[in-house]
Each structure stands twice: as structure tokens, then as C-alpha cells.
């Protein structure tokens with residue numbers, strides 16, 4: 001369950017059945033940095049116990065990639081160690097403090113449009129049959145845009161880069177291990193009706209990501225991938241985005257040109273992605 005990606009970076013894989021994202025840990029000589037708190041105390045505890053068994057005697061820090069429940073609700077497992085997040089993440093979490101997370105309250109918020117069915121359903125699944133006494137913990141250390149944590153022989157540079165998925169989204173770079181933890185920064189907008197991407201926003205984020213020298217990329221709801229694999233997929237995505245910007249609301253034209261540029265036939269998933277980009281243009 002504890003996977004070693006590099007000498008000082010370990011992780012627990014995502015579990016889509018209950019919307020658990022990857023949890024990461026950077027093992028310093030002096031401190032352990034946990035990346036994301038997970039979607040529940042149960043989720044966080046499984047990972048943290050495994051890390052502490054393997055790498056004992058280090059105090060820990062937790063850093064959040066963004067405020068979404070699946071990344072933050074596990075923070076209550078460790079109230080004695082610092083919780084680090086961007087100012088924006090702090091502000092977003094503040095709005096959740098004191099909310100009722102019962103089925104009825106979740107359903108009511110979905111009806112009112114302040115919660116989405118996707119999250120409500122997975123909260124019910126993760127907390128099925130267990131105590132749903134969810135405590136939203138506010139970060140005690142915040143930063144505006146960047147922060148570097150020194151852990152002893154290894155460090156972590158955090159940069160908030162925002163995006164349509166969540167404007168507080170941060171990426172975490174571990175230069176000594178050449179690992180870039182992307183959280184959900186490449187994900188679509190999910191809280192605003194049908195999911196969509198904004199072409200120019202994706203291209204902006206990709207330019208920022210390119211500044212880092214990376215061997216392993218980690219997106220929260222996927223498996224870690226090496227640089228070759230990551231850029232093979234990402235370059236295709238960027239081609240989608242560029243064509244949407246060049247050709248506008250012209251799906252047949254985009255499909256034709258896409259086949260030329262990426263050199264393969266399109267599958268249904270590709271057409272769905274084009275729709276998500278075109279929808280994004282209407283949100284701009």
C-alpha cells in the first residue's frame with residue numbers, strides 16, 4: 001500500500017471507488033511532509049501509519065493542494081502538526097466550517113446549488129456506515145503564492161497556479177527527487193454545471209509546469225507517470241486547446257485538423273474533450 005516512487009517520495013494510490021486521491025509524503029531527514037490530507041480521517045490514518053512505521057521519529061507537516069473535500073477532510077487526523085495551505089484555500093475552507101454533512105443536509109445543498117451531486121454522492125460513499133462527524137480543519141500557516149519547505153536533505157517548493165478546477169490550486173515540486181505533484185490543477189471545472197476546460201487557461205498552466213525539471217508527474221486521481229508519458233498525453237491536450245482557440249466553435253473543423261496534427265484517428269473520448277473545451281469557450 002505504501003509505494004516508493006523515489007528515494008524520498010512515497011505515496012498511496014488513488015481509489016476512484018470512494019474518490020480518494022493520491023496521498024504523497026516527502027521524507028526529509030528532519031521532517032516528513034504529507035501532501036494532501038485525504039478525504040477522511042480513515043483515509044489519512046491508513047497512509048500516515050504506514051509512513052510512520054517505515055520512517056519513524058520525524059515530526060510532520062501537511063500541505064494541501066486545494067480546498068476540495070477529497071483533499072482536505074482528512075486533516076482532522078493530525079491536529080498537533082502544522083497544516084499549510086494558500087490563503088485562498090484557507091478562505092474556501094472557512095466557508096465549510098460548521099456545515100452539516102448528513103445525507104439530508106447534503107441533498108438540500110445540492111438542491112440549492114451550493115453543492116454538487118458528484119461530491120455529495122462520494123461523501124456518502126466514503127462515510128457510509130461510519131461516524132460522519134466531519135471536522136473541517138483550517139490551515140494554521142498560509143502563503144499567498146509560493147512557499148518553500150525545508151525538510152532536511154530535501155525540500156518542497158509550493159506554487160499556487162489556480163485554474164478552472166479550483167482557483168486555489170497549488171503544485172508542489174520536490175527538486176531533489178524531480179517529482180512534481182500536480183494535485184487537480186489539470187482537472188476540469190466541476191462546480192459550474194457540465195464539466196468544462198478553458199483552452200487558454202490550460203495552455204497557461206502547462207507553460208508554468210514546463211519551468212520545472214521533472215522526472216515524475218503526479219495527478220491526484222491517476223497513477224504517477226514519467227516525463228515521457230506525461231508529455232505524450234499533455235502535448236495532445238494542448239493541441240486540442242490550440243485548435244479550439246484557432247478555429248472557435250467549429251467542431252468538424254477541429255476534428256479534421258486534430259487528426260492531422262496528432263496523427264491518429266479520434267475516439268469518443270476525444271470528441272467529449274472537444275465538447276468540454278467548446279463549452280469552456282462559452283464560459284469565457
Ligand SMILES: [Zn+2]
Pocket residue numbers: 066068165166184187
Ligand atoms: Zn479537486
